Amino acid sequence: MPPNHPVGKDLLSAANISLSDLNDVMRRSSIIKDLDGESSSPANARKIVASIFYQRSTRTKLGFETAALRLGHRTIDAYDPDRNRVGSANGDSFQDHIRTIAQLSDLIVFRHSDEEKCYEVARLSPVPVINGGNGSDEHPTQALIDLFCMLSMNGPVESQSLAISCDSRARYAYSLLLLLKHMPPKRLTFCVDPEMQFSPKTQLALDTLSGLGTHVSLVHDIEACLDHDVLNIQTQDLTSKVKSTLDGGDLASYEEKNPFVITAEKIQRANSNIIILNPLPRQGELDPSCDDLPNARYFEQVKLSVYVRMAVLERMLAGILWTGGNSQSVT
Amino acid sequence: MPPNHPVGKDLLSAANISLSDLNDVMRRSSIIKDLDGESSSPANARKIVASIFYQRSTRTKLGFETAALRLGHRTIDAYDPDRNRVGSANGDSFQDHIRTIAQLSDLIVFRHSDEEKCYEVARLSPVPVINGGNGSDEHPTQALIDLFCMLSMNGPVESQSLAISCDSRARYAYSLLLLLKHMPPKRLTFCVDPEMQFSPKTQLALDTLSGLGTHVSLVHDIEACLDHDVLNIQTQDLTSKVKSTLDGGDLASYEEKNPFVITAEKIQRANSNIIILNPLPRQGELDPSCDDLPNARYFEQVKLSVYVRMAVLERMLAGILWTGGNSQSVT
């Protein structure tokens, strides 16, 4: 990183977030929540938040834009292949485009399928960069949102039992595991396909949590988690073994039989009070029959996400650095 | 509608607008007009107005965005099939997308070719919804704009004679007929193709106006309306009968011979002072030769439309409900 870039200007990985950073974000989010999305920042701050999303996004892109606007700032969409010259035959290179946007704006939110690209952007840009999802690596603000939901819906994380059901490559889940070391839950249960292999970095994060006293375990059926306080669920790719057990059944019972699908019937059968979170969009893992249950908190999660993104922007636009340490690249 | 949604939060039909609501909108529009588009709302209100337009729009979409921005609020474009995940293979369902946007924003402006969709959006969304055009059903804010133009250009509607020339399925015209019951004009003349059939609901609205004392009549040639105070014109589909009378003529005289086209020559021949309004875009019913006449008020109408949309947003973002009664669906 060039010497004129202060260490900690960017939020690229959950590893950038120290315990005191995390407490600061949670505190700010909570204050903003109490004000129902109002912020105390001056109306004429007029900072420019640029979004550059090479992958589709609804909640992250519009959520950051909404957060910036509610803070009194402004936004520009700096990725538009039909209108900008980047990517056109006689247009800017990727590097020149980033350098240009970094001159026009005060902060960049960036998403790309290539895990390394956000690190390159952070090196090119003198202004702070937020990783809004880099391939299957990380999504640190989603992890902050999930943690804030646990806190504000259910109190201290340390006294909660958390079940996570998702693909082992889910970027939000890895970022969440990294954050949980600052607030280790009482119990953490991963609900995964039995043939699934954790990546070394995920296994390391789980081992760290174990070392901090969290009871970590694996299950292979969502119904084995319904006694937990919180379920954080996303779709997962099924292996041939699981698929074969679902074959031959009629479609109507598919959701009931699929061990990684949550339905109202399963919740009611277990008489469960579990809080259901989901980063959305859902693919089928979260049956619409759940939507009317008090367990369903995933749209409330969208509302809280704006407060967390406001807190993150408020910090970073004020020049407050992340003190968790720098990660210059994925590998 | 779910019990937690207050009755009257949405503007889906002109039927939602009571006389006192209408008077309030006209009064607010007039104040804003006198201030030349300035508004007295505090600069740091920072509400988020989301637009979701499944059909193309220039005036309604940019007009609402402009109105929100002039009020000191912010806008997000929440329909972008190339950038959002809604509609993509692994994206949100329509319902989840609406639920998400309703968590991010404070008000939704919605347009769809399906007449029922705006009612579904209103049921899904805890925040107010404005129908910006639903198929061939209604366009209530266009009707408010037309009424405000009549009022501010020509005084009380009750003393005016109004000619409407448009397709019988024109959504703005039906919404306007519904509003006119609160301010019945002296005279209402429909200029239509002789083979055209009114829908039962349009016929009912015309009968209502008759019952209120408006002299309602039909004509089949625009030149028969030129003694009126106001002409509200849009294109209409011609039946075979009318088309055949235009056949064989040369193209140059087509506009002059077409009984549903207004031209400068027709206006000047009649020595008419009629005020011409048009919701735009025009298709050929409004000859550009009219543009330089003092009768042409359709671009001034665009300017006034911003004031009316500001008035509507001001009301709804302040939580003021529509008291005209609820219409839960088209059918």
Place this chain on the structure above:
Amino acid sequence: MPPNHPVGKDLLSAANISLSDLNDVMRRSSIIKDLDGESSSPANARKIVASIFYQRSTRTKLGFETAALRLGHRTIDAYDPDRNRVGSANGDSFQDHIRTIAQLSDLIVFRHSDEEKCYEVARLSPVPVINGGNGSDEHPTQALIDLFCMLSMNGPVESQSLAISCDSRARYAYSLLLLLKHMPPKRLTFCVDPEMQFSPKTQLALDTLSGLGTHVSLVHDIEACLDHDVLNIQTQDLTSKVKSTLDGGDLASYEEKNPFVITAEKIQRANSNIIILNPLPRQGELDPSCDDLPNARYFEQVKLSVYVRMAVLERMLAGILWTGGNSQSVT
């Protein structure tokens, strides 16, 4: 121009800019630069700046949007062929679209490949219009930016030697020549392909500068300019003669041998302190090896461009007219 449009409302050509206008823009830009992009305009001014770009743009479009937002104003993108009705089968004509946007907004920034279109827009629009590039004719705000860079990086223009290396049809260069008559540099060297012909209007502008005391000369190799204070470089189309001298060489030495490409090696060999400006995007004329040299000022130029665009918008939205004289069309 219709009589109700004040003379001087638009910035279409550098010829519209008088010496006192130019001094005013430079003064305002300088004040804004000293405030690091803050502006003293009231936060609730809430003017609407519409951008209508028929050609792709990164810096001009996002730069004007950023400038408007930093001034506390708002922006709408009024050219979106996928969403607006202009250009659709039953949509607005170009003329009606401009008339509509001119009712919704307070200022229009316009780019089109057709050189005459911005003049048509200015005639149709009661609100001020800025030419953001019209074909190969002009780009007046880019010229203002280049001049502000020379002033703020290197002091009075009159004491500087300026080299320009670009295609003879470069629109920014012609606009810059027009402005330089107000601040004639000590020396102006054009680095061009020897077969290149200047257009009569460019030749006239050069003759004007000669008459004002500038030493004007032509060279055919960038290395002949490296003793100048400032190099303003853009790509140029090579004629067959130049191309043939480059043929047969290996690709690696192409940049070194091409006489219109600037490289770090050429600069270091000449031990040159020349300031390098480039309107961007670059095509190959500006080798990335230059980026780390102190000579490279083209990304700083992007930052300064926002201040100049803020100054231009501040003036025009306050109703201050251009007094350099009117140019109603290109021809």
